[in-house]
Amino acid sequence: MSNKYVARLAVGLYLSLIVLPLWLALDRLIWVAGFDAYSWLNSLDENFISQGVLEFTIIQATLSAILTLAIGIPIAWQLGRYSWPLQSLIRSILTMPFVMPSIVAAMGFMSIIGENGLDIRSDRSTWFTTLIIAHAWFNLALVIRFCEPVLSTLDPSMEEQMRLLPSGKTWWGRFRNLWAPILMPSIAAAACMTFVFSFTSFALVEWITLGENTLESMMADIGSSAGIKGVMVSKNELILGASIIQFSILIFSLGLMSWLQQRRQSLLPLVSENIVKTQNKKGWIIVLPAIVFAVLPLLAVLISSFRIREVDAGGSRQYWSTEAWNYAFTATNSLPSAWDALQNSIGYAIITLFIALPLGWMLALTIFDLEKRKPRLARILDISTMLPFAVSSVMIGLGVMLGMIKINPQFFYSLWFTPILAHVMITTPFVVRIMLPAIRSLDPSFDECAQILGMSKTKRFFLITIPMLKGSLIISSIFILAMSMGEFGASWVVTRNSDWTTLPVIIDSIRAVPYNNPMTVPAANAVSSVLMIIALLLFISTEKFRPKRDGGMF
Numbered sequence: 001m002s003n004k005y006v007a008r009l010a011v012g013l014y015l016s017l018i019v020l021p022l023w024l025a026l027d028r029l030i031w032v033a034g035f036d037a038y039s040w041l042n043s044l045d046e047n048f049i050s051q052g053v054l055e056f057t058i059i060q061a062t063l064s065a066i067l068t069l070a071i072g073i074p075i076a077w078q079l080g081r082y083s084w085p086l087q088s089l090i091r092s093i094l095t096m097p098f099v100m101p102s103i104v105a106a107m108g109f110m111s112i113i114g115e116n117g118l119d120i121r122s123d124r125s126t127w128f129t130t131l132i133i134a135h136a137w138f139n140l141a142l143v144i145r146f147c148e149p150v151l152s153t154l155d156p157s158m159e160e161q162m163r164l165l166p167s168g169k170t171w172w173g174r175f176r177n178l179w180a181p182i183l184m185p186s187i188a189a190a191a192c193m194t195f196v197f198s199f200t201s202f203a204l205v206e207w208i209t210l211g212e213n214t215l216e217s218m219m220a221d222i223g224s225s226a227g228i229k230g231v232m233v234s235k236n237e238l239i240l241g242a243s244i245i246q247f248s249i250l251i252f253s254l255g256l257m258s259w260l261q262q263r264r265q266s267l268l269p270l271v272s273e274n275i276v277k278t279q280n281k282k283g284w285i286i287v288l289p290a291i292v293f294a295v296l297p298l299l300a301v302l303i304s305s306f307r308i309r310e311v312d313a314g315g316s317r318q319y320w321s322t323e324a325w326n327y328a329f330t331a332t333n334s335l336p337s338a339w340d341a342l343q344n345s346i347g348y349a350i351i352t353l354f355i356a357l358p359l360g361w362m363l364a365l366t367i368f369d370l371e372k373r374k375p376r377l378a379r380i381l382d383i384s385t386m387l388p389f390a391v392s393s394v395m396i397g398l399g400v401m402l403g404m405i406k407i408n409p410q411f412f413y414s415l416w417f418t419p420i421l422a423h424v425m426i427t428t429p430f431v432v433r434i435m436l437p438a439i440r441s442l443d444p445s446f447d448e449c450a451q452i453l454g455m456s457k458t459k460r461f462f463l464i465t466i467p468m469l470k471g472s473l474i475i476s477s478i479f480i481l482a483m484s485m486g487e488f489g490a491s492w493v494v495t496r497n498s499d500w501t502t503l504p505v506i507i508d509s510i511r512a513v514p515y516n517n518p519m520t521v522p523a524a525n526a527v528s529s530v531l532m533i534i535a536l537l538l539f540i541s542t543e544k545f546r547p548k549r550d551g552g553m554f
Contacts, residue, residue, distance in 0.1 A: 071140060
């Protein structure tokens with residue numbers, strides 16, 4: 001198949017599977033609310049539901065990005081410039097929070113600050129601080145993944161040459177004239193992505209800051225009554241206004257990140273890690289607390305799943321048991337079994353893999369091909385593939401729900417395929433972000449030699465291209481499975497009122513059971529532990545396939 005047909009197929013599928021549902025949802029919301037952009041935006045200030053939400057969203061995302069950089073840069077420096085025993089394991093531990101489902105992270109921090117932990121959640125002043133720390137924990141890997149590869153493969157002779165110059169005699173001079181310019185694109189890219197993920201955070205906001213809303217959580221709360229003619233028209237206006245603001249801010253951040261990623265790709269000549277790295281025993285002062293910080297919420301989830309706390313007229317008692325696991329994996333009149341949710345999640349993930357992986361790969365190939373002929377069009381398509389990032393998972397869920405309802409209401413409520421569409425929309429941009437740098441780094445001489453030897457295009461594809469991209473394909477596949485199984489926002493919107501529940505959604509459902517049931521917290525943590533273990537196994541599987549100079553998942 002020629003590059004032209006691949007491009008047409010990729011763009012056609014992308015428009016059909018990802019853009020069309022969002023367009024149909026937008027059309028339905030406008031059908032209900034009327035076309036008046038000023039009223040949509042103005043409704044955010046006038047409606048009590050949304051007052052202060054935009055300010056809170058921007059402030060918490062900005063502070064989360066600042067704290068993440070403050071914690072992550074020293075860690076990235078230690079991992080990048082110095083060698084450590086069990087370095088691969090340390091790197092895996094410090095970067096695994098990002099692949100953890102957000103609902104698991106929420107349950108982990110709830111276990112630490114809730115009544116079964118430090119019991120500080122009753123103090124509202126701790127909620128905001130806990131949210132910022134949780135976002136820093138969740139996004140720490142972004143800083144490490146963006147900065148550490150640059151530091152670990154930068155030719156040390158550059159620093160030696162800088163020391164000979166008057167401006168490089170002091171530590172501050174070397175930082176200002178060498179390290180700052182080198183790291184700034186990576187730091188800025190990490191800050192953009194951290195801001196985006198904090199801006200669209202849902203599970204952490206939903207559970208840690210009860211009573212406070214971001215644009216994302218507000219749209220999720222009011223989305224169930226959207227798209228109905230003559231009913232709750234003001235909520236449709238709120239969703240439209242919030243979506244416009246969210247899209248504008250996030251598309252700018254993602255466009256900036258895409259430009260920065262291209263800049264950092266071929267910034268400086270690189271060498272082997274073995275040449276760069278030396279030992280630094282004092283660095284344990286930074287690395288060891290970082291390991292504890294990364295592991296603590298996950299341990300809290302697992303430990304809390306066995307701790308039962310009963311409260312009655314005679315007081316409270318606490319004991320250790322597996323009762324909560326039995327409770328979670330046994331169906332009740334109000335809740336399905338976690339076994340059913342696990343089967344659904346696995347099914348969604350596998351089908352999502354077979355759709356998102358080839359689609360993301362074809363889009364990455366199309367962007368790469370256009371970069372050589374039409375760079376401006378390539379940039380437009382590159383940014384367009386990040387559209388689901390700018391729309392957020394909750395809006396994607398609403399897009400699927402309202403879009404399918406517009407086509408055929410019975411189709412939406414009768415088939416279990418609709419959550420898969422949401423998962424494809426969310427995971428495809430990640431595949432593009434993983435595959436595009438790998439395709440850019442391919443040496444074209446291999447393909448040219450094969451052409452001289454008379455190899456057909458099909459043979460070159462299977463014997464040269466696939467083996468050279470094997471690591472990135474495996475990482476993409478595992479990442480799709482992990483993202484699909486841990487996806488909460490879109491799944492919460494689409495499946496919460498159906499029989500096709502998923503692990504993240506059932507965790508939320510169990511946790512919502514009144515707290516006079518002693519199984520509420522430990523049962524939610526039991527299911528969280530299962531999801532956490534699955535995510536860990538998938539994440540560990542990716543590490544040996546990740547090239548040292550690959551900037552992580554993006």
